[in-house]
Amino acid sequence: MGDTSERESDGQKRCGGRSEIGQRKAPMNDEQESANHTAEQLAAFQKIWGETFNKMMQAGFTFSPESAPPEFLRQMRSGIFQALGQSWEQFLRSPQFMEGMKQCMDNAIAFRKMSGDFFTKVRHETQSTSREDIDAVMLAVRHMETRVLDRVEELAAQIEEVNKRLNASGQNTGRPSQPGTKPKGRTRRNPRKK
Amino acid sequence: MSTANDIGNPWARWQESFLTESAANARRLAQLPSLYQRAQRVKKGATPSEVVYEEDRLKVLHYPGKEPARYATPLIFVFALVNRPYILDLKMGRSVVSHFVDRGFDTYLIDWGSPTYADRHLTIDDHVNGYLSNVVDFVRERAGTPNASLLGYCMGGTMSTMFTALHQERVKNLILLAAGIDFSTREGLLNLWAQQEYFDVDKFVDAFGNCPAEFLQASFLMLKPVQNLIEKPINFFEKADDPEAIDDFLTMETWLNDNIPVAGEVYREFVKFLYQQNLLVQNKMPVGKHTVDLRKITCPVLNIMAKNDDLVPCAQSMPFNDLVSSKDRKSLVIPAGHIGLAIGGKAQREVWPHTCDWLSERS
Numbered sequence: 001m002g003d004t005s006e007r008e009s010d011g012q013k014r015c016g017g018r019s020e021i022g023q024r025k026a027p028m029n030d031e032q033e034s035a036n037h038t039a040e041q042l043a044a045f046q047k048i049w050g051e052t053f054n055k056m057m058q059a060g061f062t063f064s065p066e067s068a069p070p071e072f073l074r075q076m077r078s079g080i081f082q083a084l085g086q087s088w089e090q091f092l093r094s095p096q097f098m099e100g101m102k103q104c105m106d107n108a109i110a111f112r113k114m115s116g117d118f119f120t121k122v123r124h125e126t127q128s129t130s131r132e133d134i135d136a137v138m139l140a141v142r143h144m145e146t147r148v149l150d151r152v153e154e155l156a157a158q159i160e161e162v163n164k165r166l167n168a169s170g171q172n173t174g175r176p177s178q179p180g181t182k183p184k185g186r187t188r189r190n191p192r193k194k
Numbered sequence: 195m196s197t198a199n200d201i202g203n204p205w206a207r208w209q210e211s212f213l214t215e216s217a218a219n220a221r222r223l224a225q226l227p228s229l230y231q232r233a234q235r236v237k238k239g240a241t242p243s244e245v246v247y248e249e250d251r252l253k254v255l256h257y258p259g260k261e262p263a264r265y266a267t268p269l270i271f272v273f274a275l276v277n278r279p280y281i282l283d284l285k286m287g288r289s290v291v292s293h294f295v296d297r298g299f300d301t302y303l304i305d306w307g308s309p310t311y312a313d314r315h316l317t318i319d320d321h322v323n324g325y326l327s328n329v330v331d332f333v334r335e336r337a338g339t340p341n342a343s344l345l346g347y348c349m350g351g352t353m354s355t356m357f358t359a360l361h362q363e364r365v366k367n368l369i370l371l372a373a374g375i376d377f378s379t380r381e382g383l384l385n386l387w388a389q390q391e392y393f394d395v396d397k398f399v400d401a402f403g404n405c406p407a408e409f410l411q412a413s414f415l416m417l418k419p420v421q422n423l424i425e426k427p428i429n430f431f432e433k434a435d436d437p438e439a440i441d442d443f444l445t446m447e448t449w450l451n452d453n454i455p456v457a458g459e460v461y462r463e464f465v466k467f468l469y470q471q472n473l474l475v476q477n478k479m480p481v482g483k484h485t486v487d488l489r490k491i492t493c494p495v496l497n498i499m500a501k502n503d504d505l506v507p508c509a510q511s512m513p514f515n516d517l518v519s520s521k522d523r524k525s526l527v528i529p530a531g532h533i534g535l536a537i538g539g540k541a542q543r544e545v546w547p548h549t550c551d552w553l554s555e556r557s
Contacts, residue, residue: 070211077428085420092383092416098392105393112401131311135403142315 041096052087222434236448251307257295264298265557268337271303274349288537293546314403314458319482343367369496372506377472379509388469395465405461407453494522500535
């Protein structure tokens with residue numbers, strides 16, 4: 001995509017604006033690039049799996065007629081799985097796989113959003129509560145909670161400060177000292193001690 | 195010159211093996227129909243425990259043990275927000291918790307619970323400075339001690355590290371078990387897949403709310419697809435006539451498939467700040483209004499890592515000891531995987547007794 005825009009801007013510079021030819025050429029470049037990309041992905045895919053089958057064949061050729069049959073078969077299987085495992089690892093690390101994964105994720109997210117929007121619309125049309133509404137309420141509660149907890153923390157810090165001063169003056173005057181406040185951290189929301 | 199006998203022997207061996215294997219396969223097949231019922235009977239947690247504290251969905255389990263605690267400082271297990279914590283107390287002979295209980299430690303385990311859609315806004319701050327802070331306070335109060343020891347596993351280790359850096363005065367010893375600290379490594383597939391250019395965590399969390407359990411499960415399976423999807427079932431079938439092996443397999447599979455979602459905001463912060471920006475090792479990790487500075491950790495630390503960990507590679511945990519100010523620090527690298535580090539035979543025989551010794555000298 002980056003290449004296409006560069007070519008377009010070059011064309012604009014040369015022609016002093018966006019030419020008709022340039023406009024027609026852009027989709028062709030896109031198609032060509034996409035085809036190249038697909039071919040590249042296919043080539044990488046073929047390479048990885050070609051190597052895999054090669055390794056698997058090699059694993060199968062370690063046959064010794066003296067070895068007991070189950071052991072031999074297990075050894076062969078283990079070799080095949082090892083080769084397959086290595087190739088999968090290589091494939092899962094390849095940019096082709098990650099690009100594909102990204103596309104899958106993008107599609108899944110788009111589908112989720114689309115279905116979410118649809119259900120929200122349906123629920124609103126039937127005058128019922130949608131997940132979006134619940135989210136909005138939850139977020140409002142969450143902000144309120146944060147504000148309250150922040151305030152409580154400020155108050156705790158102030159009380160600690162006051163206690164420190166009282167303790168200091170208590171030591172001077174011989175009065176008993178005040179207990180300290182809870183160390184920093186959030187206030188318990190809904191504790192249930194057993 | 196080869197005789198007819200020499201030529202005939204391998205063939206006879208093949209025939210004999212074929213019959214033996216066929217008989218074994220018949221025995222294995224006969225076990226399969228009862229698997230479902232046996233899977234239903236799998237017990238979650240082996241050591242006797244009681245719930246001593248609850249907050250929202252969180253529960254704190256206390257393991258009273260047969261005898262009173264021998265060490266003053268209580269020990270708190272902090273498990274990850276992914277999966278259930280009973281992996282640490284899976285079954286008799288494969289329980290991490292029982293090692294510590296039997297050695298006389300006052301042992302607690304945090305079960306974070308399963309977040310619902312309503313919990314999607316919970317952040318790392320809520321877990322570290324909220325829940326974990328409250329649990330540590332509760333345990334300190336209960337045990338009558340100024341501080342407690344923390345043992346964090348995986349993501350729980352990362353959170354324990356953050357807590358210790360923010361509240362060092364409340365932590366006496368810190369034990370990390372396969373904890374992600376330095377996310378710059380590209381050794382692990384998760385680190386690769388979570389890169390910003392391939393994974394837009396904001397879009398994902400905005401669309402899904404919480405990170406779905408199925409998504410996490412699929413990601414973990416994809417780390418080793420051949421082993422998880424092909425080799426494991428075959429290996430299981432080969433041991434299907436061994437009741438002990440079946441029991442181990444079912445217990446493990448029950449835990450592996452007992453997935454829970456991760457609260458959306460926690461997931462967003464974890465991916466963005468750690469996997470993508472690697473802020474923890476730069477001492478820039480924001481947790482609410484605070485910033486985690488690993489240099490503030492001064493307590494004794496024991497960093498246990500698994501050599502063959504595909505989830506949290508060694509390289510991700512290794513730098514921890516060099517980033518803290520503790521003078522008493524130790525690393526252990528075990529030839530095991532992420533789960534084997536806790537419940538594997540070698541870990542049970544060597545790592546946990548050694549860890550108990552280490553902790554007993556400091557409790």
